Amino acid sequence: xxxxxLLVYVTQCVAGWLVWPAVAGARPAGAAxxxxxxxxxxxxxxxQMLAYGLLGVPFALVAVLAPWWAWLAxxxxxxxxxxxxxxxxxxxxxRREPWALVAxxxxxxxxxxxxxxxxTAPVCDTDAMHNFAMPARVFASHAGLAADRxxxxxxxxxxxxxxxxxxNECLLFLVDEDSGAWLVTPFPVLALLAFVLLAAAAVWDxxxxxxxxAVFAFxxxxxxxxxxxxxxxxxxxxxxxxxxxxxxxxxxLRDRTAGRxxxxxxxxxxxxxxxxxxxxxxxxxxxALLLAWxxxxxxxxxTACFVAVPLVAAAVAAWPCxxxxxxxxxxxxxxxxxxxxxxxxxxxxxxxxxxxxxxAAADAQGTPHWGWYWPVALGLGLWRAAVPADRAxxxxxxxxxLHVMCLAFATACVAAGTGFPLDWVQQVTVQRLLLHALxxxxxxxxxxxxxxxx
Amino acid sequence: xSERTVARRRATWRLFPAVLxxxxxxxQVWVAVRAAARQVERVEFQRAVFGPQQPPADPANVLAAxxxxxxxxxxxxxxxxxxLVVSPVLPRIQYEFYFLPxxxxxxxxxxxxILDLLARDRPELVWQARHRxxxxxxxxxxxxxxxxxxxxxxxDHVVTFRFDLPEPERWGxxxxxxxxxxxxxxxxxx
Numbered sequence: 001x002x003x004x005x006l007l008v009y010v011t012q013c014v015a016g017w018l019v020w021p022a023v024a025g026a027r028p029a030g031a032a033x034x035x036x037x038x039x040x041x042x043x044x045x046x047x048q049m050l051a052y053g054l055l056g057v058p059f060a061l062v063a064v065l066a067p068w069w070a071w072l073a074x075x076x077x078x079x080x081x082x083x084x085x086x087x088x089x090x091x092x093x094x095r096r097e098p099w100a101l102v103a104x105x106x107x108x109x110x111x112x113x114x115x116x117x118x119x120t121a122p123v124c125d126t127d128a129m130h131n132f133a134m135p136a137r138v139f140a141s142h143a144g145l146a147a148d149r150x151x152x153x154x155x156x157x158x159x160x161x162x163x164x165x166x167x168n169e170c171l172l173f174l175v176d177e178d179s180g181a182w183l184v185t186p187f188p189v190l191a192l193l194a195f196v197l198l199a200a201a202a203v204w205d206x207x208x209x210x211x212x213x214a215v216f217a218f219x220x221x222x223x224x225x226x227x228x229x230x231x232x233x234x235x236x237x238x239x240x241x242x243x244x245x246x247x248x249x250x251x252x253l254r255d256r257t258a259g260r261x262x263x264x265x266x267x268x269x270x271x272x273x274x275x276x277x278x279x280x281x282x283x284x285x286x287x288a289l290l291l292a293w294x295x296x297x298x299x300x301x302x303t304a305c306f307v308a309v310p311l312v313a314a315a316v317a318a319w320p321c322x323x324x325x326x327x328x329x330x331x332x333x334x335x336x337x338x339x340x341x342x343x344x345x346x347x348x349x350x351x352x353x354x355x356x357x358x359x360a361a362a363d364a365q366g367t368p369h370w371g372w373y374w375p376v377a378l379g380l381g382l383w384r385a386a387v388p389a390d391r392a393x394x395x396x397x398x399x400x401x402l403h404v405m406c407l408a409f410a411t412a413c414v415a416a417g418t419g420f421p422l423d424w425v426q427q428v429t430v431q432r433l434l435l436h437a438l439x440x441x442x443x444x445x446x447x448x449x450x451x452x453x454x
Numbered sequence: 455x456s457e458r459t460v461a462r463r464r465a466t467w468r469l470f471p472a473v474l475x476x477x478x479x480x481x482q483v484w485v486a487v488r489a490a491a492r493q494v495e496r497v498e499f500q501r502a503v504f505g506p507q508q509p510p511a512d513p514a515n516v517l518a519a520x521x522x523x524x525x526x527x528x529x530x531x532x533x534x535x536x537x538l539v540v541s542p543v544l545p546r547i548q549y550e551f552y553f554l555p556x557x558x559x560x561x562x563x564x565x566x567x568i569l570d571l572l573a574r575d576r577p578e579l580v581w582q583a584r585h586r587x588x589x590x591x592x593x594x595x596x597x598x599x600x601x602x603x604x605x606x607x608x609x610d611h612v613v614t615f616r617f618d619l620p621e622p623e624r625w626g627x628x629x630x631x632x633x634x635x636x637x638x639x640x641x642x643x644x
Contacts, residue, residue: 109486113493120500124517129548141555154550154560154595177554178525211472214479221482223489230493367492371485376478380471446471 004061004175005183009190011065012168015048016041018071023268024248025261032201032247036265038194039241042187043272045171046164050318053145060143061174099209106217107196114229115189122181128232130157132165133184139166140173140180147326159328163319164275165234184232191237192229196220198243205447212447218376219442223368228435235432238277243439245269245283249290250449252301260304266291267308274316279436284316352408358430369431377441384444400440407433516545516635520615523634524552527613530631530638531556538609540597540617543568543586549615559605562590563597563617612639 016037021027028037049064057063123133134157138146150159168187173180199219204212228236248265252258270287273280288309295305359374378400385397410433442448503518531537536557539549543564550558564587572580590596594605602625606612612619612627614637622629627639 109490113490113497116497117493117500120497121504121518122521124521125545125547129551134548134551137551137554149555154558154593155546155548157548178529181521181551214475218475218479218482221479221486223486226489226493368485368489371489372478372481376474376482379474383471383474446475 001176001179001183005172007065008061008171008175009186011068012041012045012190013037014041014072015044015068018068018075019044019268020265023261023264025259025264030201031197031204035194035197035201035240036244038190038197039237039244039272040268042164042168043268043275046167046275047271047315049139049167049170050163050315053139054318054322056144058143059139059170059174061171064171097206097209099213100204103200103204103213103216106213107200107220110220110226110229111189111193111196114192114226115186117226117230118185118189118232119182121185123184123232124181126231126233127157128188130155131159131161132169132232132234133181135159135163135166136169136184137173137177137180139170140177145322145326147322147328151326151328153329156329158330160278160320160323160330161234162275162277162280164272165232165237188232188236189229191240192225195225195236195240195243198240198247199442201449202243202247202442203445203448208447215445215447218373219445222370222373222438224370224431224435227369228432233432234277235435238273238280239435239438241269241273241276241280242283242436243442245273245287246439246443247449249287252290252294256298257300259300263291263294263301263304263308267312270312271315274312275319277436281316281320284312288312348408355404355408355430355434358434370434374434374441377444380446381441381444397444400437400444403437403440407437516616517547519635520547520549520552523636524549524613524615526633527631527636527638528552528556531611535610536608537611537613538605539613539615540602540619541615542617543590547615549613553613557608559608560595561597561602561605562595564590606641609641612641613637614639 016039017028020033020036020040023040024036026033028034045064045068048067049059051057052059052063123129134153135150138149138153142149150156153159165187169180169184172183172187175183200216203215203219206212225236245266248262248269252262252266255262266287270284273287274284291305291308291312295302295309359370381397381400407430410429503515504521531553534556536559537553538559538561539553540561541547541549541563543562549560566587569580569583569587572583587596594601599620606625611630612625616635619625619627619637619639622639626642628642629637630640631638
């Protein structure tokens, strides 16, 4: 059973390892490549299973896993026939940077803690159960999307939540239905690993290893990352996907000669975001707009962009359209005494205050959350914005500001609309929404990719 | 302003992010150590309630008890048996998860007194509790003897979790197993 579960996880990585170079045009290498593999792989498997579900192909381990291994076999055979070197020859005289080893040691601490917390308890409550494990087990026990059973669940969670987690977890329930609740727990830890790898790639400047190490430690020592890595929510995976999307979009925007690969990388990251969280619909729409604008502005990328936009739209819209057609129940819709736009706007100042309060070191119960991350990160961002030469900083600071305002507005809507007390919303919802704003601040760090000297 | 002053100010300005980052990192390490201590506590707690050394019925943690007891109960049921679960409203447990793919129904004991208790002790939760009760009522999932009598003919087995079913013999129920906080009854057809 453990071997079969490992096979599922390895297959997700194989899928990413095959799909990412196919779309991005370069073999995954380094921390950025590995991070991309960990995010794009499950997204590719989710798209595959969604297609199976819509076409009526029954979910079975062999049917889902075999195509990836067949593709890998063909890929390896082609490489051998082409006589490609198996691995890059080591550069003579190159030694491993000691600060990189320090960074790896720092990263292992949150990863180890999250892994230990995740494997000592099965999924049994909160969103990890209601939104993901429950539909995953329905998919597995009915070998398909099982619209009737989902619609008739006695206690439906948020079934409209995008299906990436549920579909990938379904594979582990196919391994063993009774032990599935234990087998799915490493999945969020892999999201934490992806985030750590992508953050390392984003902030590591080889010419400034000591400063890069400090920045990296500052980013990954946020307690909220460990909590999110162990609890099985989709927010950390979504944040990592946003980082991947930002890196891919940066490559596309910086290089007018970037070919099909740069466009496809943005599209793949946008699809992954749209399949991970409902907020990803907005992200995918923004990415599609970016691609459409790029297609109009740059002739060399026109065809790729105009092919990518409908693909993103189709992949992301498939689940909500199916869920609406299947009439899946919506339990957590915003409703209550103050569900109007005006009521949400009235609650906005208090919600903004709550967002600021949620950035404090610990909550009333003494649980450490973000520590000093947000005050320091925002200070760095404002400094960047004040330096006239850093033109990109203005865009990033504006994006971050906009994101925080959206976050405050979402908090106001949740608090005013559902009747949940605002302090509860601040402790639970805001902590998770702040994860979504995290990638912007990673890019504002002093050694981050946008500021590197050529 | 002399060139030297300008140069000094520029140097100070350039130092700003480094100083800010160093301060933040020092504070962050302190917070991370505290968070790690809490996380280790959490791991130890989880190992205590979910670990293999615990007996199947673990009253210390309801979610752990549900995971253990209901999995054990489900293992005794045929794959096509129709299951009816009766439970109290708190905590919210995905009972159906443990009995899939069997046809499933659920009744929840949610007396209105709980709303009064909440209004006194946790008024901020009243709206949500009332909303949940209304949802259960709309779906016909609120426990009452009459509702139980209506739903019972569609079940082959009744499972209660942390709930004492009044006079099970009256309903034609035969106790088949008691596993921790769960009781499995077979439905006697008349």
